[in-house]
Amino acid sequence: MTHETPSGTAMRPVTAAKKLGIHLPATPQEFQDGAVTHAELRELQDNPPEWLQELRLHGPHPRAEVARKLGISVTALKNSGAAQVMTTDEIRSLLDDQPEWLRKARTTLAEQRGHAVGEGEGS
Template sequence: MPKKPQEMKPSTAAAKLDVYLPATPEEFRAGMVTRDELAALQADPPAWLTDLRRNGPHPRNVVAARLRVSTSGLARAGVTEALTTEEINALIAEPPEWLERERQTFEEVRREERRIAARDADRRATQP
């Protein structure tokens, strides 16, 4: 008996594709997505997927990455909606005060994470 292909919810597939689920076509949102279908979308993205990735609207994790802030930083700033590439570029071109502050906070957190990782690696290297 052939194995049933593994399926995932459209929300999971959208997250794996880094796209905003409400902006995807109805056919994508309507049914389950198999691992093979997901792999095919990743290997040879259709026009709708290419367009969504290029122009948005983008999910919060993508918006945060493009702005170089955390998703928590977006929430603190009151950015709860998906943003388009154009909106993200406008924020980058003329960064508001909250964006500058959140970028600084994000960089401090990353610097501390790197320091702790280096410290832990040194400890592991010196243990017998």
């Protein structure tokens, strides 16, 4: 990470975290404190360090990633009252024993995308 102000060649850590699909507060402090160049972002994507691999595998995951893993829209997640940031285990638990709001949100998104939600269709 460079410790310079984001510019045309560098982005803020929050932007880099969004592009990587990770929850910024769970990243190492040096990632949170520094600007990320496009080359550094490509390197993180192509050769993720251990901390990034762990975050992607176990979380905590940001809202957009939680919604994607649950198979629902971000709006449905916001409206559910459920946590906006979840670990992989928390997501798996919700998918294994789906509350009514999650079943409805998954069905709604599937219908919007033109797919029927079949019985037993899982994560």
